[in-house]
Every structure is written in C-alpha cells, then in structure tokens.
Amino acid sequence: MRPDRHARTMLPIPDRPSPTLTTYDAKDPDTSFPPIEPLLPPEGAPNVLIVLLDDVGFGASSAFGGPCRTPTAERLAAGGLRYNRFHTTALCAPTRQAMLTGRNHHSVGMGSITETATSAPGNSSVRPNTKAPLAMTLKLNGYATAQFGKCHEVPVWQASPIGPFDAWPSAGGGFETFYGFIGGENNQWDPALYEGTTPVDPPATPEEGYHLTEDLADHAISWIRTQKSLTPDRPFFVYFAPGATHAPHHVPKEWADRYAGAFAHGWDAQRERTFERQKDMGIIPADAGLTARHDEIPAWDDMPDELKPVLEREMEVYAGFLEHTDHHVGRVIDAIEELGVLEDTLVYYIVGDNGASAEGTVNGAFNEMANFNGMAAVETPEFMRSKMDEFGSPSSYNHYAVGWAWAMDTPFQWTKQVASHWGGTRNGTIVHWPAGIAERGGLRSQFAHCIDVAPTVLEAAGLPEPTMVNGVQQSPIEGTSMLYTFDDPDAPERHDLQYFEMFGNRGIYHRGWSAVTKHRTPWIIVGGTMPALDDDVWELYDGGADYSQAHDLAAEQPERLHELQRLWLIEAVKYNVLPIDDRTGDRIDPARAGRPTLVRGRSQTFYPGMGRLSENSVVSMKNVSFSVTADIEVPDDGAEGVIIAQGGRFGGWSVYVHDGRLTFVYNVLGIHEFPVRADSDLPPGRHEVVMSFAYDGGGPAKGGDVTLLVDGAEIGRGRVEMTQPVIFSADETTDIGYESGSTVSREYTAATSRFRGRVHRVRLDIGDDSHDHHIDPDERMRVAMSRQ
Known part of the structure; x- marks a missing residue:
C-alpha cells in the first residue's frame, strides 16, 4: 500500500504543486509535468x-x-x-x-x-x-x-x-x-x-x-x-x-x-x-x-x-x-x-x-x-x-x-x-x-x-x-x-456517557446505568397537565442487569440517582441543552421564538411560475376574510386551468377556470368540496378577476360567502359552509398558474392544471377580522410535532 501524500486535516486539501524545471518550449525534451491525478481517499477506503x-x-x-x-x-x-x-x-x-x-x-x-x-x-x-x-x-x-x-x-x-x-x-x-x-x-x-x-x-x-x-x-x-x-x-x-x-x-x-x-x-x-x-x-x-x-x-x-x-x-x-x-x-x-x-x-x-x-x-x-x-x-x-x-x-x-x-x-x-x-x-x-x-x-x-x-x-x-x-x-x-x-x-464499550433530551423528556447513560424522567406524553399536548421541570419524577435503571428498563431502582439507590442527575446537568451545559424548553405555543410563533419568517404583513403578491411555496411561506388565510386578485389575459379561444391553488387532495382551495368560467373551490379534508362558479364565460382580453371570501366569524373553522368579480362586476356568488382552521397539508404547497402534487379539485389534474392564457400577477389579501386567536397555540404545537 502506497503512502498517502495528502495532508487531509485541512479541507479542501490545499494545492501544493511540486517545483519543476520550467522550459520555454513545450517540445523541449526536459519539459515534464506529473500527470493530473483525481483526488481519491486513502487506498482501501470503502x-x-x-x-x-x-x-x-x-x-x-x-x-x-x-x-x-x-x-x-x-x-x-x-x-x-x-x-x-x-x-x-x-x-x-x-x-x-x-x-x-x-x-x-x-x-x-x-x-x-x-x-x-x-x-x-x-x-x-x-x-x-x-x-x-x-x-x-x-x-x-x-x-x-x-x-x-x-x-x-x-x-x-x-x-x-x-x-x-x-x-x-x-x-x-x-x-x-x-x-x-x-x-x-x-x-x-x-x-x-x-x-x-x-x-x-x-x-x-x-x-x-x-x-x-x-x-x-x-x-x-x-x-x-x-x-x-x-x-x-x-x-x-x-x-x-x-x-x-x-x-x-x-x-x-x-x-x-x-x-x-x-x-x-x-x-x-x-x-x-x-x-x-x-x-x-x-x-x-x-x-x-x-x-x-x-x-x-x-x-x-x-x-x-x-x-x-x-x-x-x-x-x-x-x-x-x-x-x-x-x-x-x-x-x-x-x-x-x-x-x-x-x-x-x-x-x-x-x-x-x-x-x-x-x-x-x-x-x-x-x-x-x-x-x-x-x-x-x-x-x-x-x-x-x-x-x-x-x-x-x-x-x-x-x-x-x-x-x-x-x-x-x-x-x-x-x-x-x-x-x-x-x-x-x-x-x-x-x-x-x-x-x-x-x-x-x-x-x-x-x-x-x-x-x-x-x-x-x-x-x-x-x-x-x-x-x-x-x-x-x-x-x-x-x-x-x-x-x-x-x-x-x-x-469494553468506549461510548460510556451520553445525555438525552427532547422537549423536557431527558435522561443520562453512564457506564451501564441510566437515570431518566419523562416530562411529557407525546400524544397529549393539548389539555394535558405538564409538571414543572423540577417536579419531574426521575427513575434509575441498572443497564447491566436490566436491559429494558423494567425495574426502577430510584428508591433503593437515591445517591446514585442524584449523581447521575448532576451528571446530566453537566452534560447539558456542555452541549447547549440549557435552557430546557418545554414550551408549546410560544415556539410555534416565530416572533416569540426568535426565528426569521418569510411572511410579513397582510398582503402578498405572487408571479407566474412561482410554486412549491410551503404554508409557512404564504400569508395565512385561515379563520379570516380574504381575497384573491389576479391580473390575467384570456386568449381568443378561452382560458382554462389554475390561477392559484393552495393545499391539495386532503384540504385546500383553488381559483381556476373550468369550461371557460372562473371557479373557486374550498376543499375540507377531502370530504367536503364547496365550489362556486361564475354565471358566464370569461371574455377574451386582459382582466382583473377577484375572489372575495367574507368569513362568518364567531370562531375558527366557520364558513363564509364567496363573491366572484371580473373588472369590478359581479359574475358569481356562492357559499362555503366550513373551513380548515389550522393546516391544509404537511407537504402540499401553493402554486401560481398551475398546481403541483395532488389537486384541490377533481375537475383537473396536475398534468392538466397549467393555465391556458397568461397570469401576470396574483395578490392575496387577508382582512382585519381574524379569528385565529381562537386557535390554542398549544394546538398548533401539536400539529407541528405530529408532522416531523
């Protein structure tokens, strides 16, 4: 096995050309350069x-x-x-x-x-x-x-x-x-x-x-x-x-x-x-x-x-x-x-x-x-x-x-x-x-x-x-x-010390022994009573004699338990575990959590071709009145397809043209669909089309009245009896001028969804009547945890 000539502790590996005779003419017999060799790991690397x-x-x-x-x-x-x-x-x-x-x-x-x-x-x-x-x-x-x-x-x-x-x-x-x-x-x-x-x-x-x-x-x-x-x-x-x-x-x-x-x-x-x-x-x-x-x-x-x-x-x-x-x-x-x-x-x-x-x-x-x-x-x-x-x-x-x-x-x-x-x-x-x-x-x-x-x-x-x-x-x-x-x-095992922590559930392993405390039950986030961190009950297990953590020895060996608890704290400081964060709703709100967000204000403008926009990158129109305003061009032979859609088969909404007519559909959980269609075809030319949703109010998940307009004139009216209050999907997105993934409406497929005509821009505006505060922040936390 030949020795490795690279110094690999600094990456990328620095280029270190060997000094050689420099000739004037490449045809000179003394002209010689080592061949270019691709970078490879050491010989025998699997x-x-x-x-x-x-x-x-x-x-x-x-x-x-x-x-x-x-x-x-x-x-x-x-x-x-x-x-x-x-x-x-x-x-x-x-x-x-x-x-x-x-x-x-x-x-x-x-x-x-x-x-x-x-x-x-x-x-x-x-x-x-x-x-x-x-x-x-x-x-x-x-x-x-x-x-x-x-x-x-x-x-x-x-x-x-x-x-x-x-x-x-x-x-x-x-x-x-x-x-x-x-x-x-x-x-x-x-x-x-x-x-x-x-x-x-x-x-x-x-x-x-x-x-x-x-x-x-x-x-x-x-x-x-x-x-x-x-x-x-x-x-x-x-x-x-x-x-x-x-x-x-x-x-x-x-x-x-x-x-x-x-x-x-x-x-x-x-x-x-x-x-x-x-x-x-x-x-x-x-x-x-x-x-x-x-x-x-x-x-x-x-x-x-x-x-x-x-x-x-x-x-x-x-x-x-x-x-x-x-x-x-x-x-x-x-x-x-x-x-x-x-x-x-x-x-x-x-x-x-x-x-x-x-x-x-x-x-x-x-x-x-x-x-x-x-x-x-x-x-x-x-x-x-x-x-x-x-x-x-x-x-x-x-x-x-x-x-x-x-x-x-x-x-x-x-x-x-x-x-x-x-x-x-x-x-x-x-x-x-x-x-x-x-x-x-x-x-x-x-x-x-x-x-x-x-x-x-x-x-x-x-x-x-x-x-x-x-x-x-x-x-x-x-x-x-x-x-x-x-x-x-x-x-003998070499990895003999390891901490564990997730949302206040924590433990420590050291040389065969483990001290653990469960702080929260995964499926009980809303309505459950969470103890103070200092009130959590710790358990002690002898891993050498108790493979599955079946016999709690905390009452029999309190000193060993206390030693391991202290060791957990030391490891927690060492690895940025502190402060322990068992908050729920506060961590869902970006402002309170202290993380950036892509969503600002009450209005958002989209342009054709934009897509794969996750729900957290689009202003939320749940539990609130909202409107969609689109600047579109209808060709002489008529328009067809999606102007904007959010969500998919298991919940969402879409503004689209079907059989020449402006249409809005609200899909609740893939169980209920509420379509509203214009009374007449969209005429050729450039138009401003609007879908206005007036939320009933009185709490989350309520319905609302839908009005469709073209260039300011009403062309359709209808009713959505219920809405989704928290989330449309874990993976479906918002798309402009088409719809990817599964589709909100069964009247088109992803393959047939592309708008026939031209979408110049789409604006989404939400009203000031938000009933979003009725959704418990802890409920939003439960949703986030269930999606990971």
Missing part, C-alpha cells in the same frame, strides 16, 4: 451506504424479533453484525443532523424539529459552520456523494425556492447529488420532490404504479451504477433515507394484504409475542423484562369492538409498508452486489430514526389532517369502517393508533419523542462490511449512538477528523468510532 428508515420502533422489524418481515435486514445481519444497544435522539431531524455531523443534536442546533426552532443556540435549527457534515468531509477527500430521500434539517425560513440553500443537501450539506424531499413527511403517492434545489414532478402517477420509495431506490441504483461505470476507482458515500415508514402509511394494497388477520390478537398480545421471539433469537438477554403498559395507553380489550377491525387494518398497512420499504432497500443492495463491490461497502442499516410514532392518536386516523385541524370527531367508527379498504391508498393520509406504536417498541417503555426511555431512542442497527468484519451473524451489545456513525466511517476510510473545513476551524467530533467492536464482541 464505499459507504447509510440506510436510515423513519419512525420504526425496535420491535417492528423481523430482524429484531418484530412481526414485520424485513428479509433484506435479516440478510445483512446474517452477513454482518446486529447492534442491540444503538441509540437515536427520539426525534427525526435531531437524529439526522447528529448522525450526519457526529455531534450531539443540541451541539448542531437541532434540539427539536425545525418548525419549533428558537433563537437559543441548542434549538436554532442552524448547524454551526464549525461542525461540518460527514458528506462534506468525504467529498473534499475524494468520495462521490449522493443523498436520496428525506431531508428535514433545513430551517423553515430557508425551505423556499429562494433559499438560501446552505442547509440543503446538495449545497452546504456536502452531497453532490440530491433527489428527495424537504420536510418531515411526504405523500408517498404524490410527493413534492427536488432534484438538487430544483422542484421536479414525480415521473409517473399513482395510477401508473408510482410510489416514492420505489422511485428513490430507482434513482439510487441508477446513480450508483453510473458512478461505478464512469469512476470505478472513486468510492461512493450514499445516504438512502426514504420517508418510510413515517405517516402517511402509504403502500400498494397487495403488500398490506399479506398481513390480513395477522394482528387480530391486538397490541398487548403482540408485545408478548415479539418479546418471546426476541429472546428466542438472542436479540435481547434471557433475563430481560417486558415493561408494563402505562395508563395513558389503552388496553386492546378496552377498545370499542366496532373499531377493532379498523385498528387491525391500520397495523396490516403499516407492516406491509415496512416490508415494502425493506424490499426496495434490498434492490439497492442487490445493485451494489451485482457491481461486485458489496464486499468493499460499509453498510449501516439503521432501522428507525427514533422509536415508533405515537402521533396517530388513540384510534389512529384515516386522514391525519382531520386530527391536525381539531376535527377528529368527523372520523367516527362508522366512517373509519367505511374507509377500511382505502387505508394506505392514494385517497388516504393514514396513521396507526398509539397502541401499535407502543407494541412496535417492544420490550421498552414509551415511543418516539420520549428521549428519556429506550422506547424512544433505541433502534435496531445492522452493520455489514465483509472486507472489514470477519464475523458473520454476530451480535454486539456495546452502547452506541447515532453520533458514532460519522467517526466510524472516517476511521474505516483511513481519514482524519478535519481541523479546518472551508476556512473554518472545526470543533471536535463528539461521537466514538464503533470500529473497535467490529472484530471484538467483548471489547
């Missing part, structure tokens, strides 16, 4: 593939004893190592930013999700430039880098078509290629996609068999094949992060049907079955305890009998969704193997970025937006039963019940968001690297954390931790390389 699934609990995958079949995970585990004490942060964006930087989530400003960012350094959602991401380090060392899938690390005020793009994967993130979505969740059938920073449409429709996970796998496979075809000597770093299995649980029906009847026993019995299988497989110790169900989680036997078939179907759909996701991960693995480079590829398969999601409410949901808008009452047991065949389909935006989330976290307590207990933070992880790991099918039980991935990759690649990146001195990586465990199952 390809790297990180697969990160979304919202999968420890007890979901069959590779870790769960009921959802994941043959790809099992295959990789059989040829590599399972880690049964690998941890995340309990929430999506914090885990991702921590993993991609090798630093704790508060150290990189991601104490929570971007939508709840504050001006506090640990919660700003802004990654300091002193903490360069792994992809940037690898790229500047000669790796080819690409990300496919979810990115929820972009601050909300930067998640618009105008940027800045410093936090986007293909700009400041260090990925040369990005294909995926920006945000916490996306419609799997009709997603809002980006290629780099450019919005793109899905290559097919749901009717044509499109699904996001398959599309992401297609792009990843194509990129890997191209990279190995054109630059085979250059190793790749691929980050494959599908939106699955985050809600909505969208999957082709045949995958869900594979589990028909498999969950009739309910979630309590499912935990017992998973627990026994985990022991039989040796995934958990033989003396591990199965933790009890908390009072906040209903027993299966206490659920209404008429709802149980729906609850079963929710879990069938989820299980099919996870198996479908694993299948497409397998396609990526197969492509690498077919290229003959799987042996030399370090694969991390991290089965979940946090514990299972308990954000689907006690009953689950057919359309999450009903719950988000405080209108869950419309999803009665009768309604849910009538929709059973549609769960997982393009007409649904579904989630499973809290009880299933708890069951998918077997054998641990609690779920996603609960950073105190292992149910929120312990995720099954598989490492596969035939060229670097001798053992096949091994189990590793050393404590590990998502911040350990980056230093592991650097050590495997023979790369030093950089001290300078792009002219900025770097702070040390905070994770510990896991390479020492690859060939020594009994090696």
Whole structure:
C-alpha cells in the first residue's frame, strides 16, 4: 500500500504543486509535468451506504424479533453484525443532523424539529459552520456523494425556492447529488420532490404504479451504477433515507394484504409475542423484562369492538409498508452486489430514526389532517369502517393508533419523542462490511449512538477528523468510532456517557446505568397537565442487569440517582441543552421564538411560475376574510386551468377556470368540496378577476360567502359552509398558474392544471377580522410535532 501524500486535516486539501524545471518550449525534451491525478481517499477506503428508515420502533422489524418481515435486514445481519444497544435522539431531524455531523443534536442546533426552532443556540435549527457534515468531509477527500430521500434539517425560513440553500443537501450539506424531499413527511403517492434545489414532478402517477420509495431506490441504483461505470476507482458515500415508514402509511394494497388477520390478537398480545421471539433469537438477554403498559395507553380489550377491525387494518398497512420499504432497500443492495463491490461497502442499516410514532392518536386516523385541524370527531367508527379498504391508498393520509406504536417498541417503555426511555431512542442497527468484519451473524451489545456513525466511517476510510473545513476551524467530533467492536464482541464499550433530551423528556447513560424522567406524553399536548421541570419524577435503571428498563431502582439507590442527575446537568451545559424548553405555543410563533419568517404583513403578491411555496411561506388565510386578485389575459379561444391553488387532495382551495368560467373551490379534508362558479364565460382580453371570501366569524373553522368579480362586476356568488382552521397539508404547497402534487379539485389534474392564457400577477389579501386567536397555540404545537 502506497503512502498517502495528502495532508487531509485541512479541507479542501490545499494545492501544493511540486517545483519543476520550467522550459520555454513545450517540445523541449526536459519539459515534464506529473500527470493530473483525481483526488481519491486513502487506498482501501470503502464505499459507504447509510440506510436510515423513519419512525420504526425496535420491535417492528423481523430482524429484531418484530412481526414485520424485513428479509433484506435479516440478510445483512446474517452477513454482518446486529447492534442491540444503538441509540437515536427520539426525534427525526435531531437524529439526522447528529448522525450526519457526529455531534450531539443540541451541539448542531437541532434540539427539536425545525418548525419549533428558537433563537437559543441548542434549538436554532442552524448547524454551526464549525461542525461540518460527514458528506462534506468525504467529498473534499475524494468520495462521490449522493443523498436520496428525506431531508428535514433545513430551517423553515430557508425551505423556499429562494433559499438560501446552505442547509440543503446538495449545497452546504456536502452531497453532490440530491433527489428527495424537504420536510418531515411526504405523500408517498404524490410527493413534492427536488432534484438538487430544483422542484421536479414525480415521473409517473399513482395510477401508473408510482410510489416514492420505489422511485428513490430507482434513482439510487441508477446513480450508483453510473458512478461505478464512469469512476470505478472513486468510492461512493450514499445516504438512502426514504420517508418510510413515517405517516402517511402509504403502500400498494397487495403488500398490506399479506398481513390480513395477522394482528387480530391486538397490541398487548403482540408485545408478548415479539418479546418471546426476541429472546428466542438472542436479540435481547434471557433475563430481560417486558415493561408494563402505562395508563395513558389503552388496553386492546378496552377498545370499542366496532373499531377493532379498523385498528387491525391500520397495523396490516403499516407492516406491509415496512416490508415494502425493506424490499426496495434490498434492490439497492442487490445493485451494489451485482457491481461486485458489496464486499468493499460499509453498510449501516439503521432501522428507525427514533422509536415508533405515537402521533396517530388513540384510534389512529384515516386522514391525519382531520386530527391536525381539531376535527377528529368527523372520523367516527362508522366512517373509519367505511374507509377500511382505502387505508394506505392514494385517497388516504393514514396513521396507526398509539397502541401499535407502543407494541412496535417492544420490550421498552414509551415511543418516539420520549428521549428519556429506550422506547424512544433505541433502534435496531445492522452493520455489514465483509472486507472489514470477519464475523458473520454476530451480535454486539456495546452502547452506541447515532453520533458514532460519522467517526466510524472516517476511521474505516483511513481519514482524519478535519481541523479546518472551508476556512473554518472545526470543533471536535463528539461521537466514538464503533470500529473497535467490529472484530471484538467483548471489547469494553468506549461510548460510556451520553445525555438525552427532547422537549423536557431527558435522561443520562453512564457506564451501564441510566437515570431518566419523562416530562411529557407525546400524544397529549393539548389539555394535558405538564409538571414543572423540577417536579419531574426521575427513575434509575441498572443497564447491566436490566436491559429494558423494567425495574426502577430510584428508591433503593437515591445517591446514585442524584449523581447521575448532576451528571446530566453537566452534560447539558456542555452541549447547549440549557435552557430546557418545554414550551408549546410560544415556539410555534416565530416572533416569540426568535426565528426569521418569510411572511410579513397582510398582503402578498405572487408571479407566474412561482410554486412549491410551503404554508409557512404564504400569508395565512385561515379563520379570516380574504381575497384573491389576479391580473390575467384570456386568449381568443378561452382560458382554462389554475390561477392559484393552495393545499391539495386532503384540504385546500383553488381559483381556476373550468369550461371557460372562473371557479373557486374550498376543499375540507377531502370530504367536503364547496365550489362556486361564475354565471358566464370569461371574455377574451386582459382582466382583473377577484375572489372575495367574507368569513362568518364567531370562531375558527366557520364558513363564509364567496363573491366572484371580473373588472369590478359581479359574475358569481356562492357559499362555503366550513373551513380548515389550522393546516391544509404537511407537504402540499401553493402554486401560481398551475398546481403541483395532488389537486384541490377533481375537475383537473396536475398534468392538466397549467393555465391556458397568461397570469401576470396574483395578490392575496387577508382582512382585519381574524379569528385565529381562537386557535390554542398549544394546538398548533401539536400539529407541528405530529408532522416531523
């Protein structure tokens, strides 16, 4: 192996040309220059593939004893190592930013999700430039880098078509290629996609068999094949992060049907079955305890009998969704193997970025937006039963019940968001690297954390931790390389101290012991009583003897508990965790939270071609009178198509022309549509068209009267009986002159929505009669938390 000639601690690596004889004539025999050599990592550096699934609990995958079949995970585990004490942060964006930087989530400003960012350094959602991401380090060392899938690390005020793009994967993130979505969740059938920073449409429709996970796998496979075809000597770093299995649980029906009847026993019995299988497989110790169900989680036997078939179907759909996701991960693995480079590829398969999601409410949901808008009452047991065949389909935006989330976290307590207990933070992880790991099918039980991935990759690649990146001195990586465990199952663990915190739920791990306190229940944000931070009750667990945190020793060993509590405070100061921020409504309001906002004033002007504008980048017209004024040109043969639309199939509004007539439609939850159409066709020529909505008042979600005008003359009048008070969509956007994604109205499709004519400008004005104050700020917080 030849020595590496590069000094790699300063990135980009400075050019250092060797002094040579300079000749006058290039034909001179003494003219000689060394050949241009592409920058490569040190010899022997492996390809790297990180697969990160979304919202999968420890007890979901069959590779870790769960009921959802994941043959790809099992295959990789059989040829590599399972880690049964690998941890995340309990929430999506914090885990991702921590993993991609090798630093704790508060150290990189991601104490929570971007939508709840504050001006506090640990919660700003802004990654300091002193903490360069792994992809940037690898790229500047000669790796080819690409990300496919979810990115929820972009601050909300930067998640618009105008940027800045410093936090986007293909700009400041260090990925040369990005294909995926920006945000916490996306419609799997009709997603809002980006290629780099450019919005793109899905290559097919749901009717044509499109699904996001398959599309992401297609792009990843194509990129890997191209990279190995054109630059085979250059190793790749691929980050494959599908939106699955985050809600909505969208999957082709045949995958869900594979589990028909498999969950009739309910979630309590499912935990017992998973627990026994985990022991039989040796995934958990033989003396591990199965933790009890908390009072906040209903027993299966206490659920209404008429709802149980729906609850079963929710879990069938989820299980099919996870198996479908694993299948497409397998396609990526197969492509690498077919290229003959799987042996030399370090694969991390991290089965979940946090514990299972308990954000689907006690009953689950057919359309999450009903719950988000405080209108869950419309999803009665009768309604849910009538929709059973549609769960997982393009007409649904579904989630499973809290009880299933708890069951998918077997054998641990609690779920996603609960950073105190292992149910929120312990995720099954598989490492596969035939060229670097001798053992096949091994189990590793050393404590590990998502911040350990980056230093592991650097050590495997023979790369030093950089001290300078792009002219900025770097702070040390905070994770510990896991390479020492690859060939020594009994090696003493090196990562023996780790804090946890999320919205006041907090814990500390130190040398086998853990002290934890749950401050808040994930699905109880509105109406619940939150204790003062100092009144939280702490628990103490001996990890050496109690794998699952089943036996609280706080009363027996108060001194040890106090020592760990103090240690938590020390770590909290060190990593910007303080001040602990358990506020709800205050963090949703940008002004009170101290973060920038794209929305100012009561009026906004848009121009043709603008699109993919998220709800937080458009003035809100909920619970208030508003008007849309558009300057348009109608051709001689008539106009057709969308002038402006916000939202999509599951809620929103649109001003468009249909059959030559100006039309407004308000769509409530995909259940009710209120169309208002002009009495006559729009005449050719340039016109000012207006849609005026006069809100009834008296609180949120009320209706209003609609008036349509052309050049000041009324041409139509109608009525909207109800409106959505909080949110239209988690992923649908506002578009001018067309509509992307799913459409508000069934009278057009995304393909036929483009305006035939010309839109010069559109102005949105809201009145001074806002009833928005009737929406509890805590309710807005609940919506934000449920979308991450």
